[in-house]
């Protein structure tokens with residue numbers, strides 16, 4: 001089984017516990033306006049160019065699951081001390097067979113984490129996710145209309161999958177990008193806090209918007225048009241979470 | 252930093268005091284000519300001191316700064332760590348008494364000459380100290396004036412006195428012919444003073460201020476005592492380390508040394524931390540907080556590798572456990588040793604390049620070819636054995652006062668006074684040589700996709716008109732990517748180096764030791780080396796010390812660390828660190844600090860001997876912007892977003908650079 005990967009990053013800091021390698025799978029059904037990884041959106045390989053227009057490289061390499069796992073296992077002496085491998089994207093669950101095969105092959109050898117925005121069919125989520133050792137689940141926008149407007153997708157499947165995740169005994173971490181005026185509103189963060197409380201979730205990681213998020217668009221021949229005030233400071237509103245006894249960590 | 256320390260710090264930064272320096276009436280280079288005997292040393296030393304006058308900076312309670320503008324061109328020695336602690340504890344008075352008693356019993360003329368020169372050097376000290384005492388009194392530097400009524404004639408009793416005494420030692424040693432004075436295990440031998448002050452009720456904050464001002468003092472003359480480049484002062488400090496019973500020796504003073512460096516952000520002292528498998532994780536975290544400052548230190552040294560490596564070379568175990576680093580990275584023994592760890596260089600890329608020219612055409616198999624490489628390494632090693640004659644070295648009488656045993660034996664530092672006088676050889680460009688051999692092995696002998704003639708033509712033409720050959724060479728496995736075939740070749744090169752050099756007799760009476768360092772040779776040797784079969788063009792620099800080839804895009808830090816820890820590094824214990832660059836955005840928050848600390852620990856636990864981990868700063872980014880081809884691995888990472896710096900649009904690059912302006 002093969003899949004398309006646009007980057008393999010050794011020593012990624014923010015993708016789970018310990019020293020990790022993160023594999024970025026190419027392709028995502030969502031179109032978040034603030035997406036910092038535009039390479040992760042399209043499912044097919046694409047050219048990355050320098051500012052001068054010269055081709056630097058092709059983003060998106062096809063990997064056999066077996067070869068990828070072999071490559072990841074080469075760093076096992078380092079990754080097996082409390083760290084592991086994280087599959088991110090794009091949306092890793094959008095290449096479910098490939099991801100599943102990788103997770104199965106790594107089972108018992110290395111700790112695995114899957115970072116997902118949850119926007120995939122319920123069957124896919126339920127079948128693949130149990131094979132991970134940890135899930136990093138992004139909750140972006142709670143309002144269905146706003147979700148559609150800002151991410152291009154309705155959030156119903158996300159909320160369904162989140163609900164399914166909380167019913168499992170699988171460890172998971174909830175993460176929310178703080179987009180100024182979009183996701184960091186009192187309404188949205190309050191709703192997320194409420195949802196977490198109802199599901200007995202005790203913590204959340206908040207990732208402040210980074211002003212360089214648009215950096216990669218030009219090299220893909222695309223224009224970054226975030227549609228919100230990039231210069232505004234995101235507001236983590238941690239009090240909204242502590243009111244529910246939830247620990248909010250700003251990364 | 253309290254007001255006084257701040258005053259001193261600001262004065263250092265303002266550099267006004269440098270205008271007070273005056274040229275010597277009798278310029279040094281002319282008066283200092285071979286033969287370098289004790290007489291010549293004393294003459295030189297006295298000339299420098301005869302015109303010396305006190306320079307005191309605002310807030311300064313140390314003094315003893317250089318007052319002549321002459322750059323000490325007669326520098327003959329150093330790069331070792333003397334036993335300051337013994338002299339600081341005893342005081343020059345008692346040392347002089349012992350010395351005189353010893354000389355009185357001596358009849359050998361050579362020993363008498365040295366003994367009398369040692370006496371002469373010490374006797375020059377009181378008048379200068381008195382000048383400083385008077386100046387301090389007049390200028391209202393009360394603490395200094397008061398301390399100088401006893402120090403350095405009597406032994407130090409307090410932490411401040413001990414630091415002041417140290418500053419005085421450095422001042423007089425530098426007035427002779429010594430530079431690159433390593434401070435050694437400062438946190439161990441200064442601890443008794445620190446602890447007894449605490450017991451007497453001196454607040455720790457006060458001791459910290461003293462420590463900071465001492466560190467500032469180490470920087471006052473940083474422009475005038477250097478080796479190759481300004482800043483190359485050799486003032487290394489070594490913190491932590493295991494003792495013979497396996498206990499890790501880190502203490503509050505070690506922590507304060509790191510704290511002081513973090514706050515001062517000065518080039519000296521350069522911090523080294525001795526670690527090992529059983530080092531508490533906290534130590535790595537503290538070290539990483541210092542790395543974050545972008546100063547280029549700490550450097551980590553692995554006791555689990557270095558100590559057995561030194562013992563295997565014949566160092567006494569109790570000495571090996573006490574090891575320190577010389578100016579850069581070479582592992583040496585303090586107090587009793589006068590090793591010269593930078594006597595020669597095994598220029599690996601040049602060796603491989605010559606072997607290809609001379610033998611590629613005739614070598615039927617890769618093993619045949621490698622045998623020629625091994626042979627050339629042996630021939631170079633043989634050549635070293637006759638190098639580095641010390642017969643003309645100055646006897647360094649003042650240094651002999653500080654080197655254990657010399658006062659008793661009345662033998663000079665380089666004439667039998669030191670317990671160790673071993674020579675070390677650097678090993679620059681190991682990765683380039685291994686990559687080059689790998690390409691030849693794979694393309695010519697295994698896949699047979701490249702002919703010998705074509706490769707040699709391409710190399711001789713510096714790849715002009717042979718871009719496709721170069722591409723092919725560049726596509727072969729490279730060291731730093733955790734690929735066994737090439738890493739094993741690097742291992743064989745080091746094995747050959749160690750086999751042919753380690754333990755062989757040096758002209759000094761000691762032995763030779765192989766290492767992985769490059770010193771400044773990575774630029775200069777690179778300039779002289781023609782195109783190499785890894786795809787490197789003629790004249791391009793080698794990587795610094797034990798690191799992947801420059802500009803090579805690696806899989807990442809984890810692969811690199813594994814590539815450079817596969818070989819049994821005990822065999823190349825002359826030292827030379829793996830150098831890795833981590834973008835300073837990684838150090839933004841606690842998580843990044845924690846993970847970087849974990850990474851360093853992994854390197855040590857895997858058996859790496861030495862690691863230099865740098866937070867990449869603004870200057871590097873500016874250079875990366877101008878020369879993106881040299882920085883394919885420079886990663887900028889902030890929360891979920893990561894990318895290669897060189898791929899960013901210019902305005903985003905500028906944004907990062909600008910943001911850094913506020914930090915430095």
Ligand code: SF4
Pocket residue numbers: 028029030031032034035036037038040041089090091117
């Ligand atoms: S879910 Fe993630 S990868 Fe997909 S568009 Fe949104 S931010 Fe980009």
